[in-house]
Amino acid sequence: MELWIPITIGAAFCQNLRTAMQKHLKGKLGTTGATFVRFGYGVPFAVLYAAVLHTVFGYPLPLPNATMLIAGALGGLAQILGTFLLIHLFAFRNFAVGTAYSKTEPIQAALFGFLVLGERISLAAAVCIVMGIAGVIVISLARVPLTVSAVLRSLAGKPALIGLASAAFFGASAVAYRTASLSLEGTGVPMQAAYALVYATSFQTIAMAVWMVIREPDQLRASLSAWRSAVWVGASGVAGSIGWFTAMTLQNVAYVRSLAQIELVFTFLASWLVFKEIIAKSEILGCVLIVLAVLGIILLR
Template sequence: MIWVAATLIAAIAQTGRNAAQAGLGARVGTVGATSVRFIFGLPFAALFLLLLSPFTEIPRPNAAVLGFTAMGAGAQIAATAFMLLTMRGQSFGVATALMKTEPVTLALIGAVILSEPLGAGRLGAIGLATLGVVLSSGAKWSRAGLVPIANGIAAGALFGLSAIGFRGALLALPEGGYFIHALTVLVLTLTIQSAAMLTWMLAADRRALRGIMGEWRVSMAAGALGAFASLFWFIGFALTPAANVRTLALIEVVFAQVVSGRILRETTGRLQLAGMALIVIGVGWLLVVAAG
């Protein structure tokens, strides 16, 4: 199953992009650090599409493609804003866990907007893996406030809406294979997002714009990794419902826990171990359902 390999590649590349962006926030601000994935990712995606153009026909986006892409691009920017809000206060773990409920909202939104079947097996697998993430997060639910919870739910729902927008755009393209579809929608998405972020920074945050230009080496690395990760996310979205892709991606939580335990020597509690087990079972269940 190509979508499985594409999802795992995307998750690994996204981890690299996050590492590249890690120190940017303190130097260029949150808006600047967020924008580099779009602004510096666009040249790489556009160049790749240009290089492929002599060898394959580039699909022509219609009104439906543009509408779905704009919805996905806008929802992703808004989701990122809510995600940044969750990083404040003592309820970070709670809000982060709630953001990982994205596969559930994805399945529900996909059923409504794209008429994708839910199915008891698929819903059960998604729910089990999502519960595993919540348990393995180690969140202190007793300290949770309504605002962090609301921000986390909003971020998860908006990330889900963005993925539905991207899948809708991919399905609406009239001709071509899944790879050229993914690359075309990626270029459209990054163009919209770059234009929006540049407009905002020129109007309200020129310091951030000067900052990312001054940090161009790190920004280029983050942009290249971000574009690479997004391309493989879109390949996954082109081949299977977005909820399947995002549920499989939850396996990165297990990888992160293993790394933190083996390399950083951090202890893992019983509840976290139970959560990791539920993630593995849920992802395995989903793969069986998808294969059938």
């Protein structure tokens, strides 16, 4: 099995943990604060990881270059905007369609990857990507009344547009991060990913802190006051990000982000096995489609 596959699955699991904790903090901090803690409390863990790679395992520290600085900053801004929009979706009563649209990220990542890096995907992989997204959409809409009028209103409504925009920002950030990491070639994949991660996370923290000082100082104070919970968001978020950056350094972004859809399977397994929640038949169908898509990406690409 290629190394990027277990790394991506591990990253998806960590992201699942981070999302659960971030949703809990959303009720205490609001959208901006819940977005900030993902980055602000993650910086120390990212720096520690890079330091261990350098001092313990002997990976050389890269020299910053213009491509890394620009791509990392653009990726950081795009991820902030994508995260903000995704969290903002929960303010809408009919957010399910928007959330489904936000999961079109693999298609948008494939497009950005082609435009920016010239990366192509096979026909079999494209079919698997579409199948995985179909599974995500089936799950997202499982508990929504699917009348014709409701579907038509939802498809062009504000949540749908926000979801599409969120996916576009996440797809763009993934490609930007791969560009930044690849530009550090020669220092080893783990260090390339770690160095790009430290830079991007630090940039995000500074950018959001400045914004919050000027526009939302109460959110910054609340984020600092909630450090006992927020530090775990930062730790799990960086654990996932280490996986994403490393996997995207090794492999085409579209494949990595498609395989990452397995996160939803983890979510439903936890709901069923841990919380004893009842799972709808359509949600089971969606999980099956995602699993088939993941297997297809691994075996057929």
